[in-house]
Amino acid sequence: TTTAPGQNGTWTFTGTTGQRVYFNFTGGTYGSINYATVSIKKPDGTVLIDSTRCGTSCAFNTTTLPADGTYTITLNPDAHYTGALTAQLYDVPADATAEMTINGEAQRVTTTTPGQNATLTFAGTAGQTVTINLTSNTFGSTPFAVRGPDGATLASSLGSGNVTFSNLTLPADGTYTVFVNPDRTAIGGVSGMVTA
Numbered sequence: 001t002t003t004a005p006g007q008n009g010t011w012t013f014t015g016t017t018g019q020r021v022y023f024n025f026t027g028g029t030y031g032s033i034n035y036a037t038v039s040i041k042k043p044d045g046t047v048l049i050d051s052t053r054c055g056t057s058c059a060f061n062t063t064t065l066p067a068d069g070t071y072t073i074t075l076n077p078d079a080h081y082t083g084a085l086t087a088q089l090y091d092v093p094a095d096a097t098a099e100m101t102i103n104g105e106a107q108r109v110t111t112t113t114p115g116q117n118a119t120l121t122f123a124g125t126a127g128q129t130v131t132i133n134l135t136s137n138t139f140g141s142t143p144f145a146v147r148g149p150d151g152a153t154l155a156s157s158l159g160s161g162n163v164t165f166s167n168l169t170l171p172a173d174g175t176y177t178v179f180v181n182p183d184r185t186a187i188g189g190v191s192g193m194v195t196a
Helices: none
Strands: 009-015 020-026 036-041 047-053 058-064 069-077 086-091 096-099 107-110 118-124 129-135 142-147 153-159 163-169 174-180 189-195
Touching (some): 096 107, 118 189, 153 163
Antiparallel strands (some): 020 086, 142 174
């Protein structure tokens, strides 16, 4: 909470090299047009995440910490504004994964922590035409993307229920990935099946 114009707020946390963390900020009273910024500095004082507008709520993508030590989050209200903002920090495990087989049974992938993504993978060959069905989605409205072996996105969709990618022609041999990026603090699961 800041109580006087020009006053900043800070939070600190101790992190370790390679640790994955997710930052979520809620309950802000600095206006819907974001009369405040939030930034994060590394233990050596250099910038980890640059200033981001955050009046009522915001979040930073899952970030891998580069060093051991104390990190500082700074809240910097604009001009004469005062108010409050709540910070939540999550220790994020490795992304959840499951492996599908073309014309095999459905496989389910489940996340346990805000900021954790999920992937469903399958092996395909160049010229093969496949359909991917994603069902029993408990994440709510979530972006899904199908990526090729080179990481390029072949198809994407935003869905809160079942999602289908129909008749995708695979451009190369290799491993294909269905990438699931749950919104904000959402956790849940989804089942995937791929057919040819």
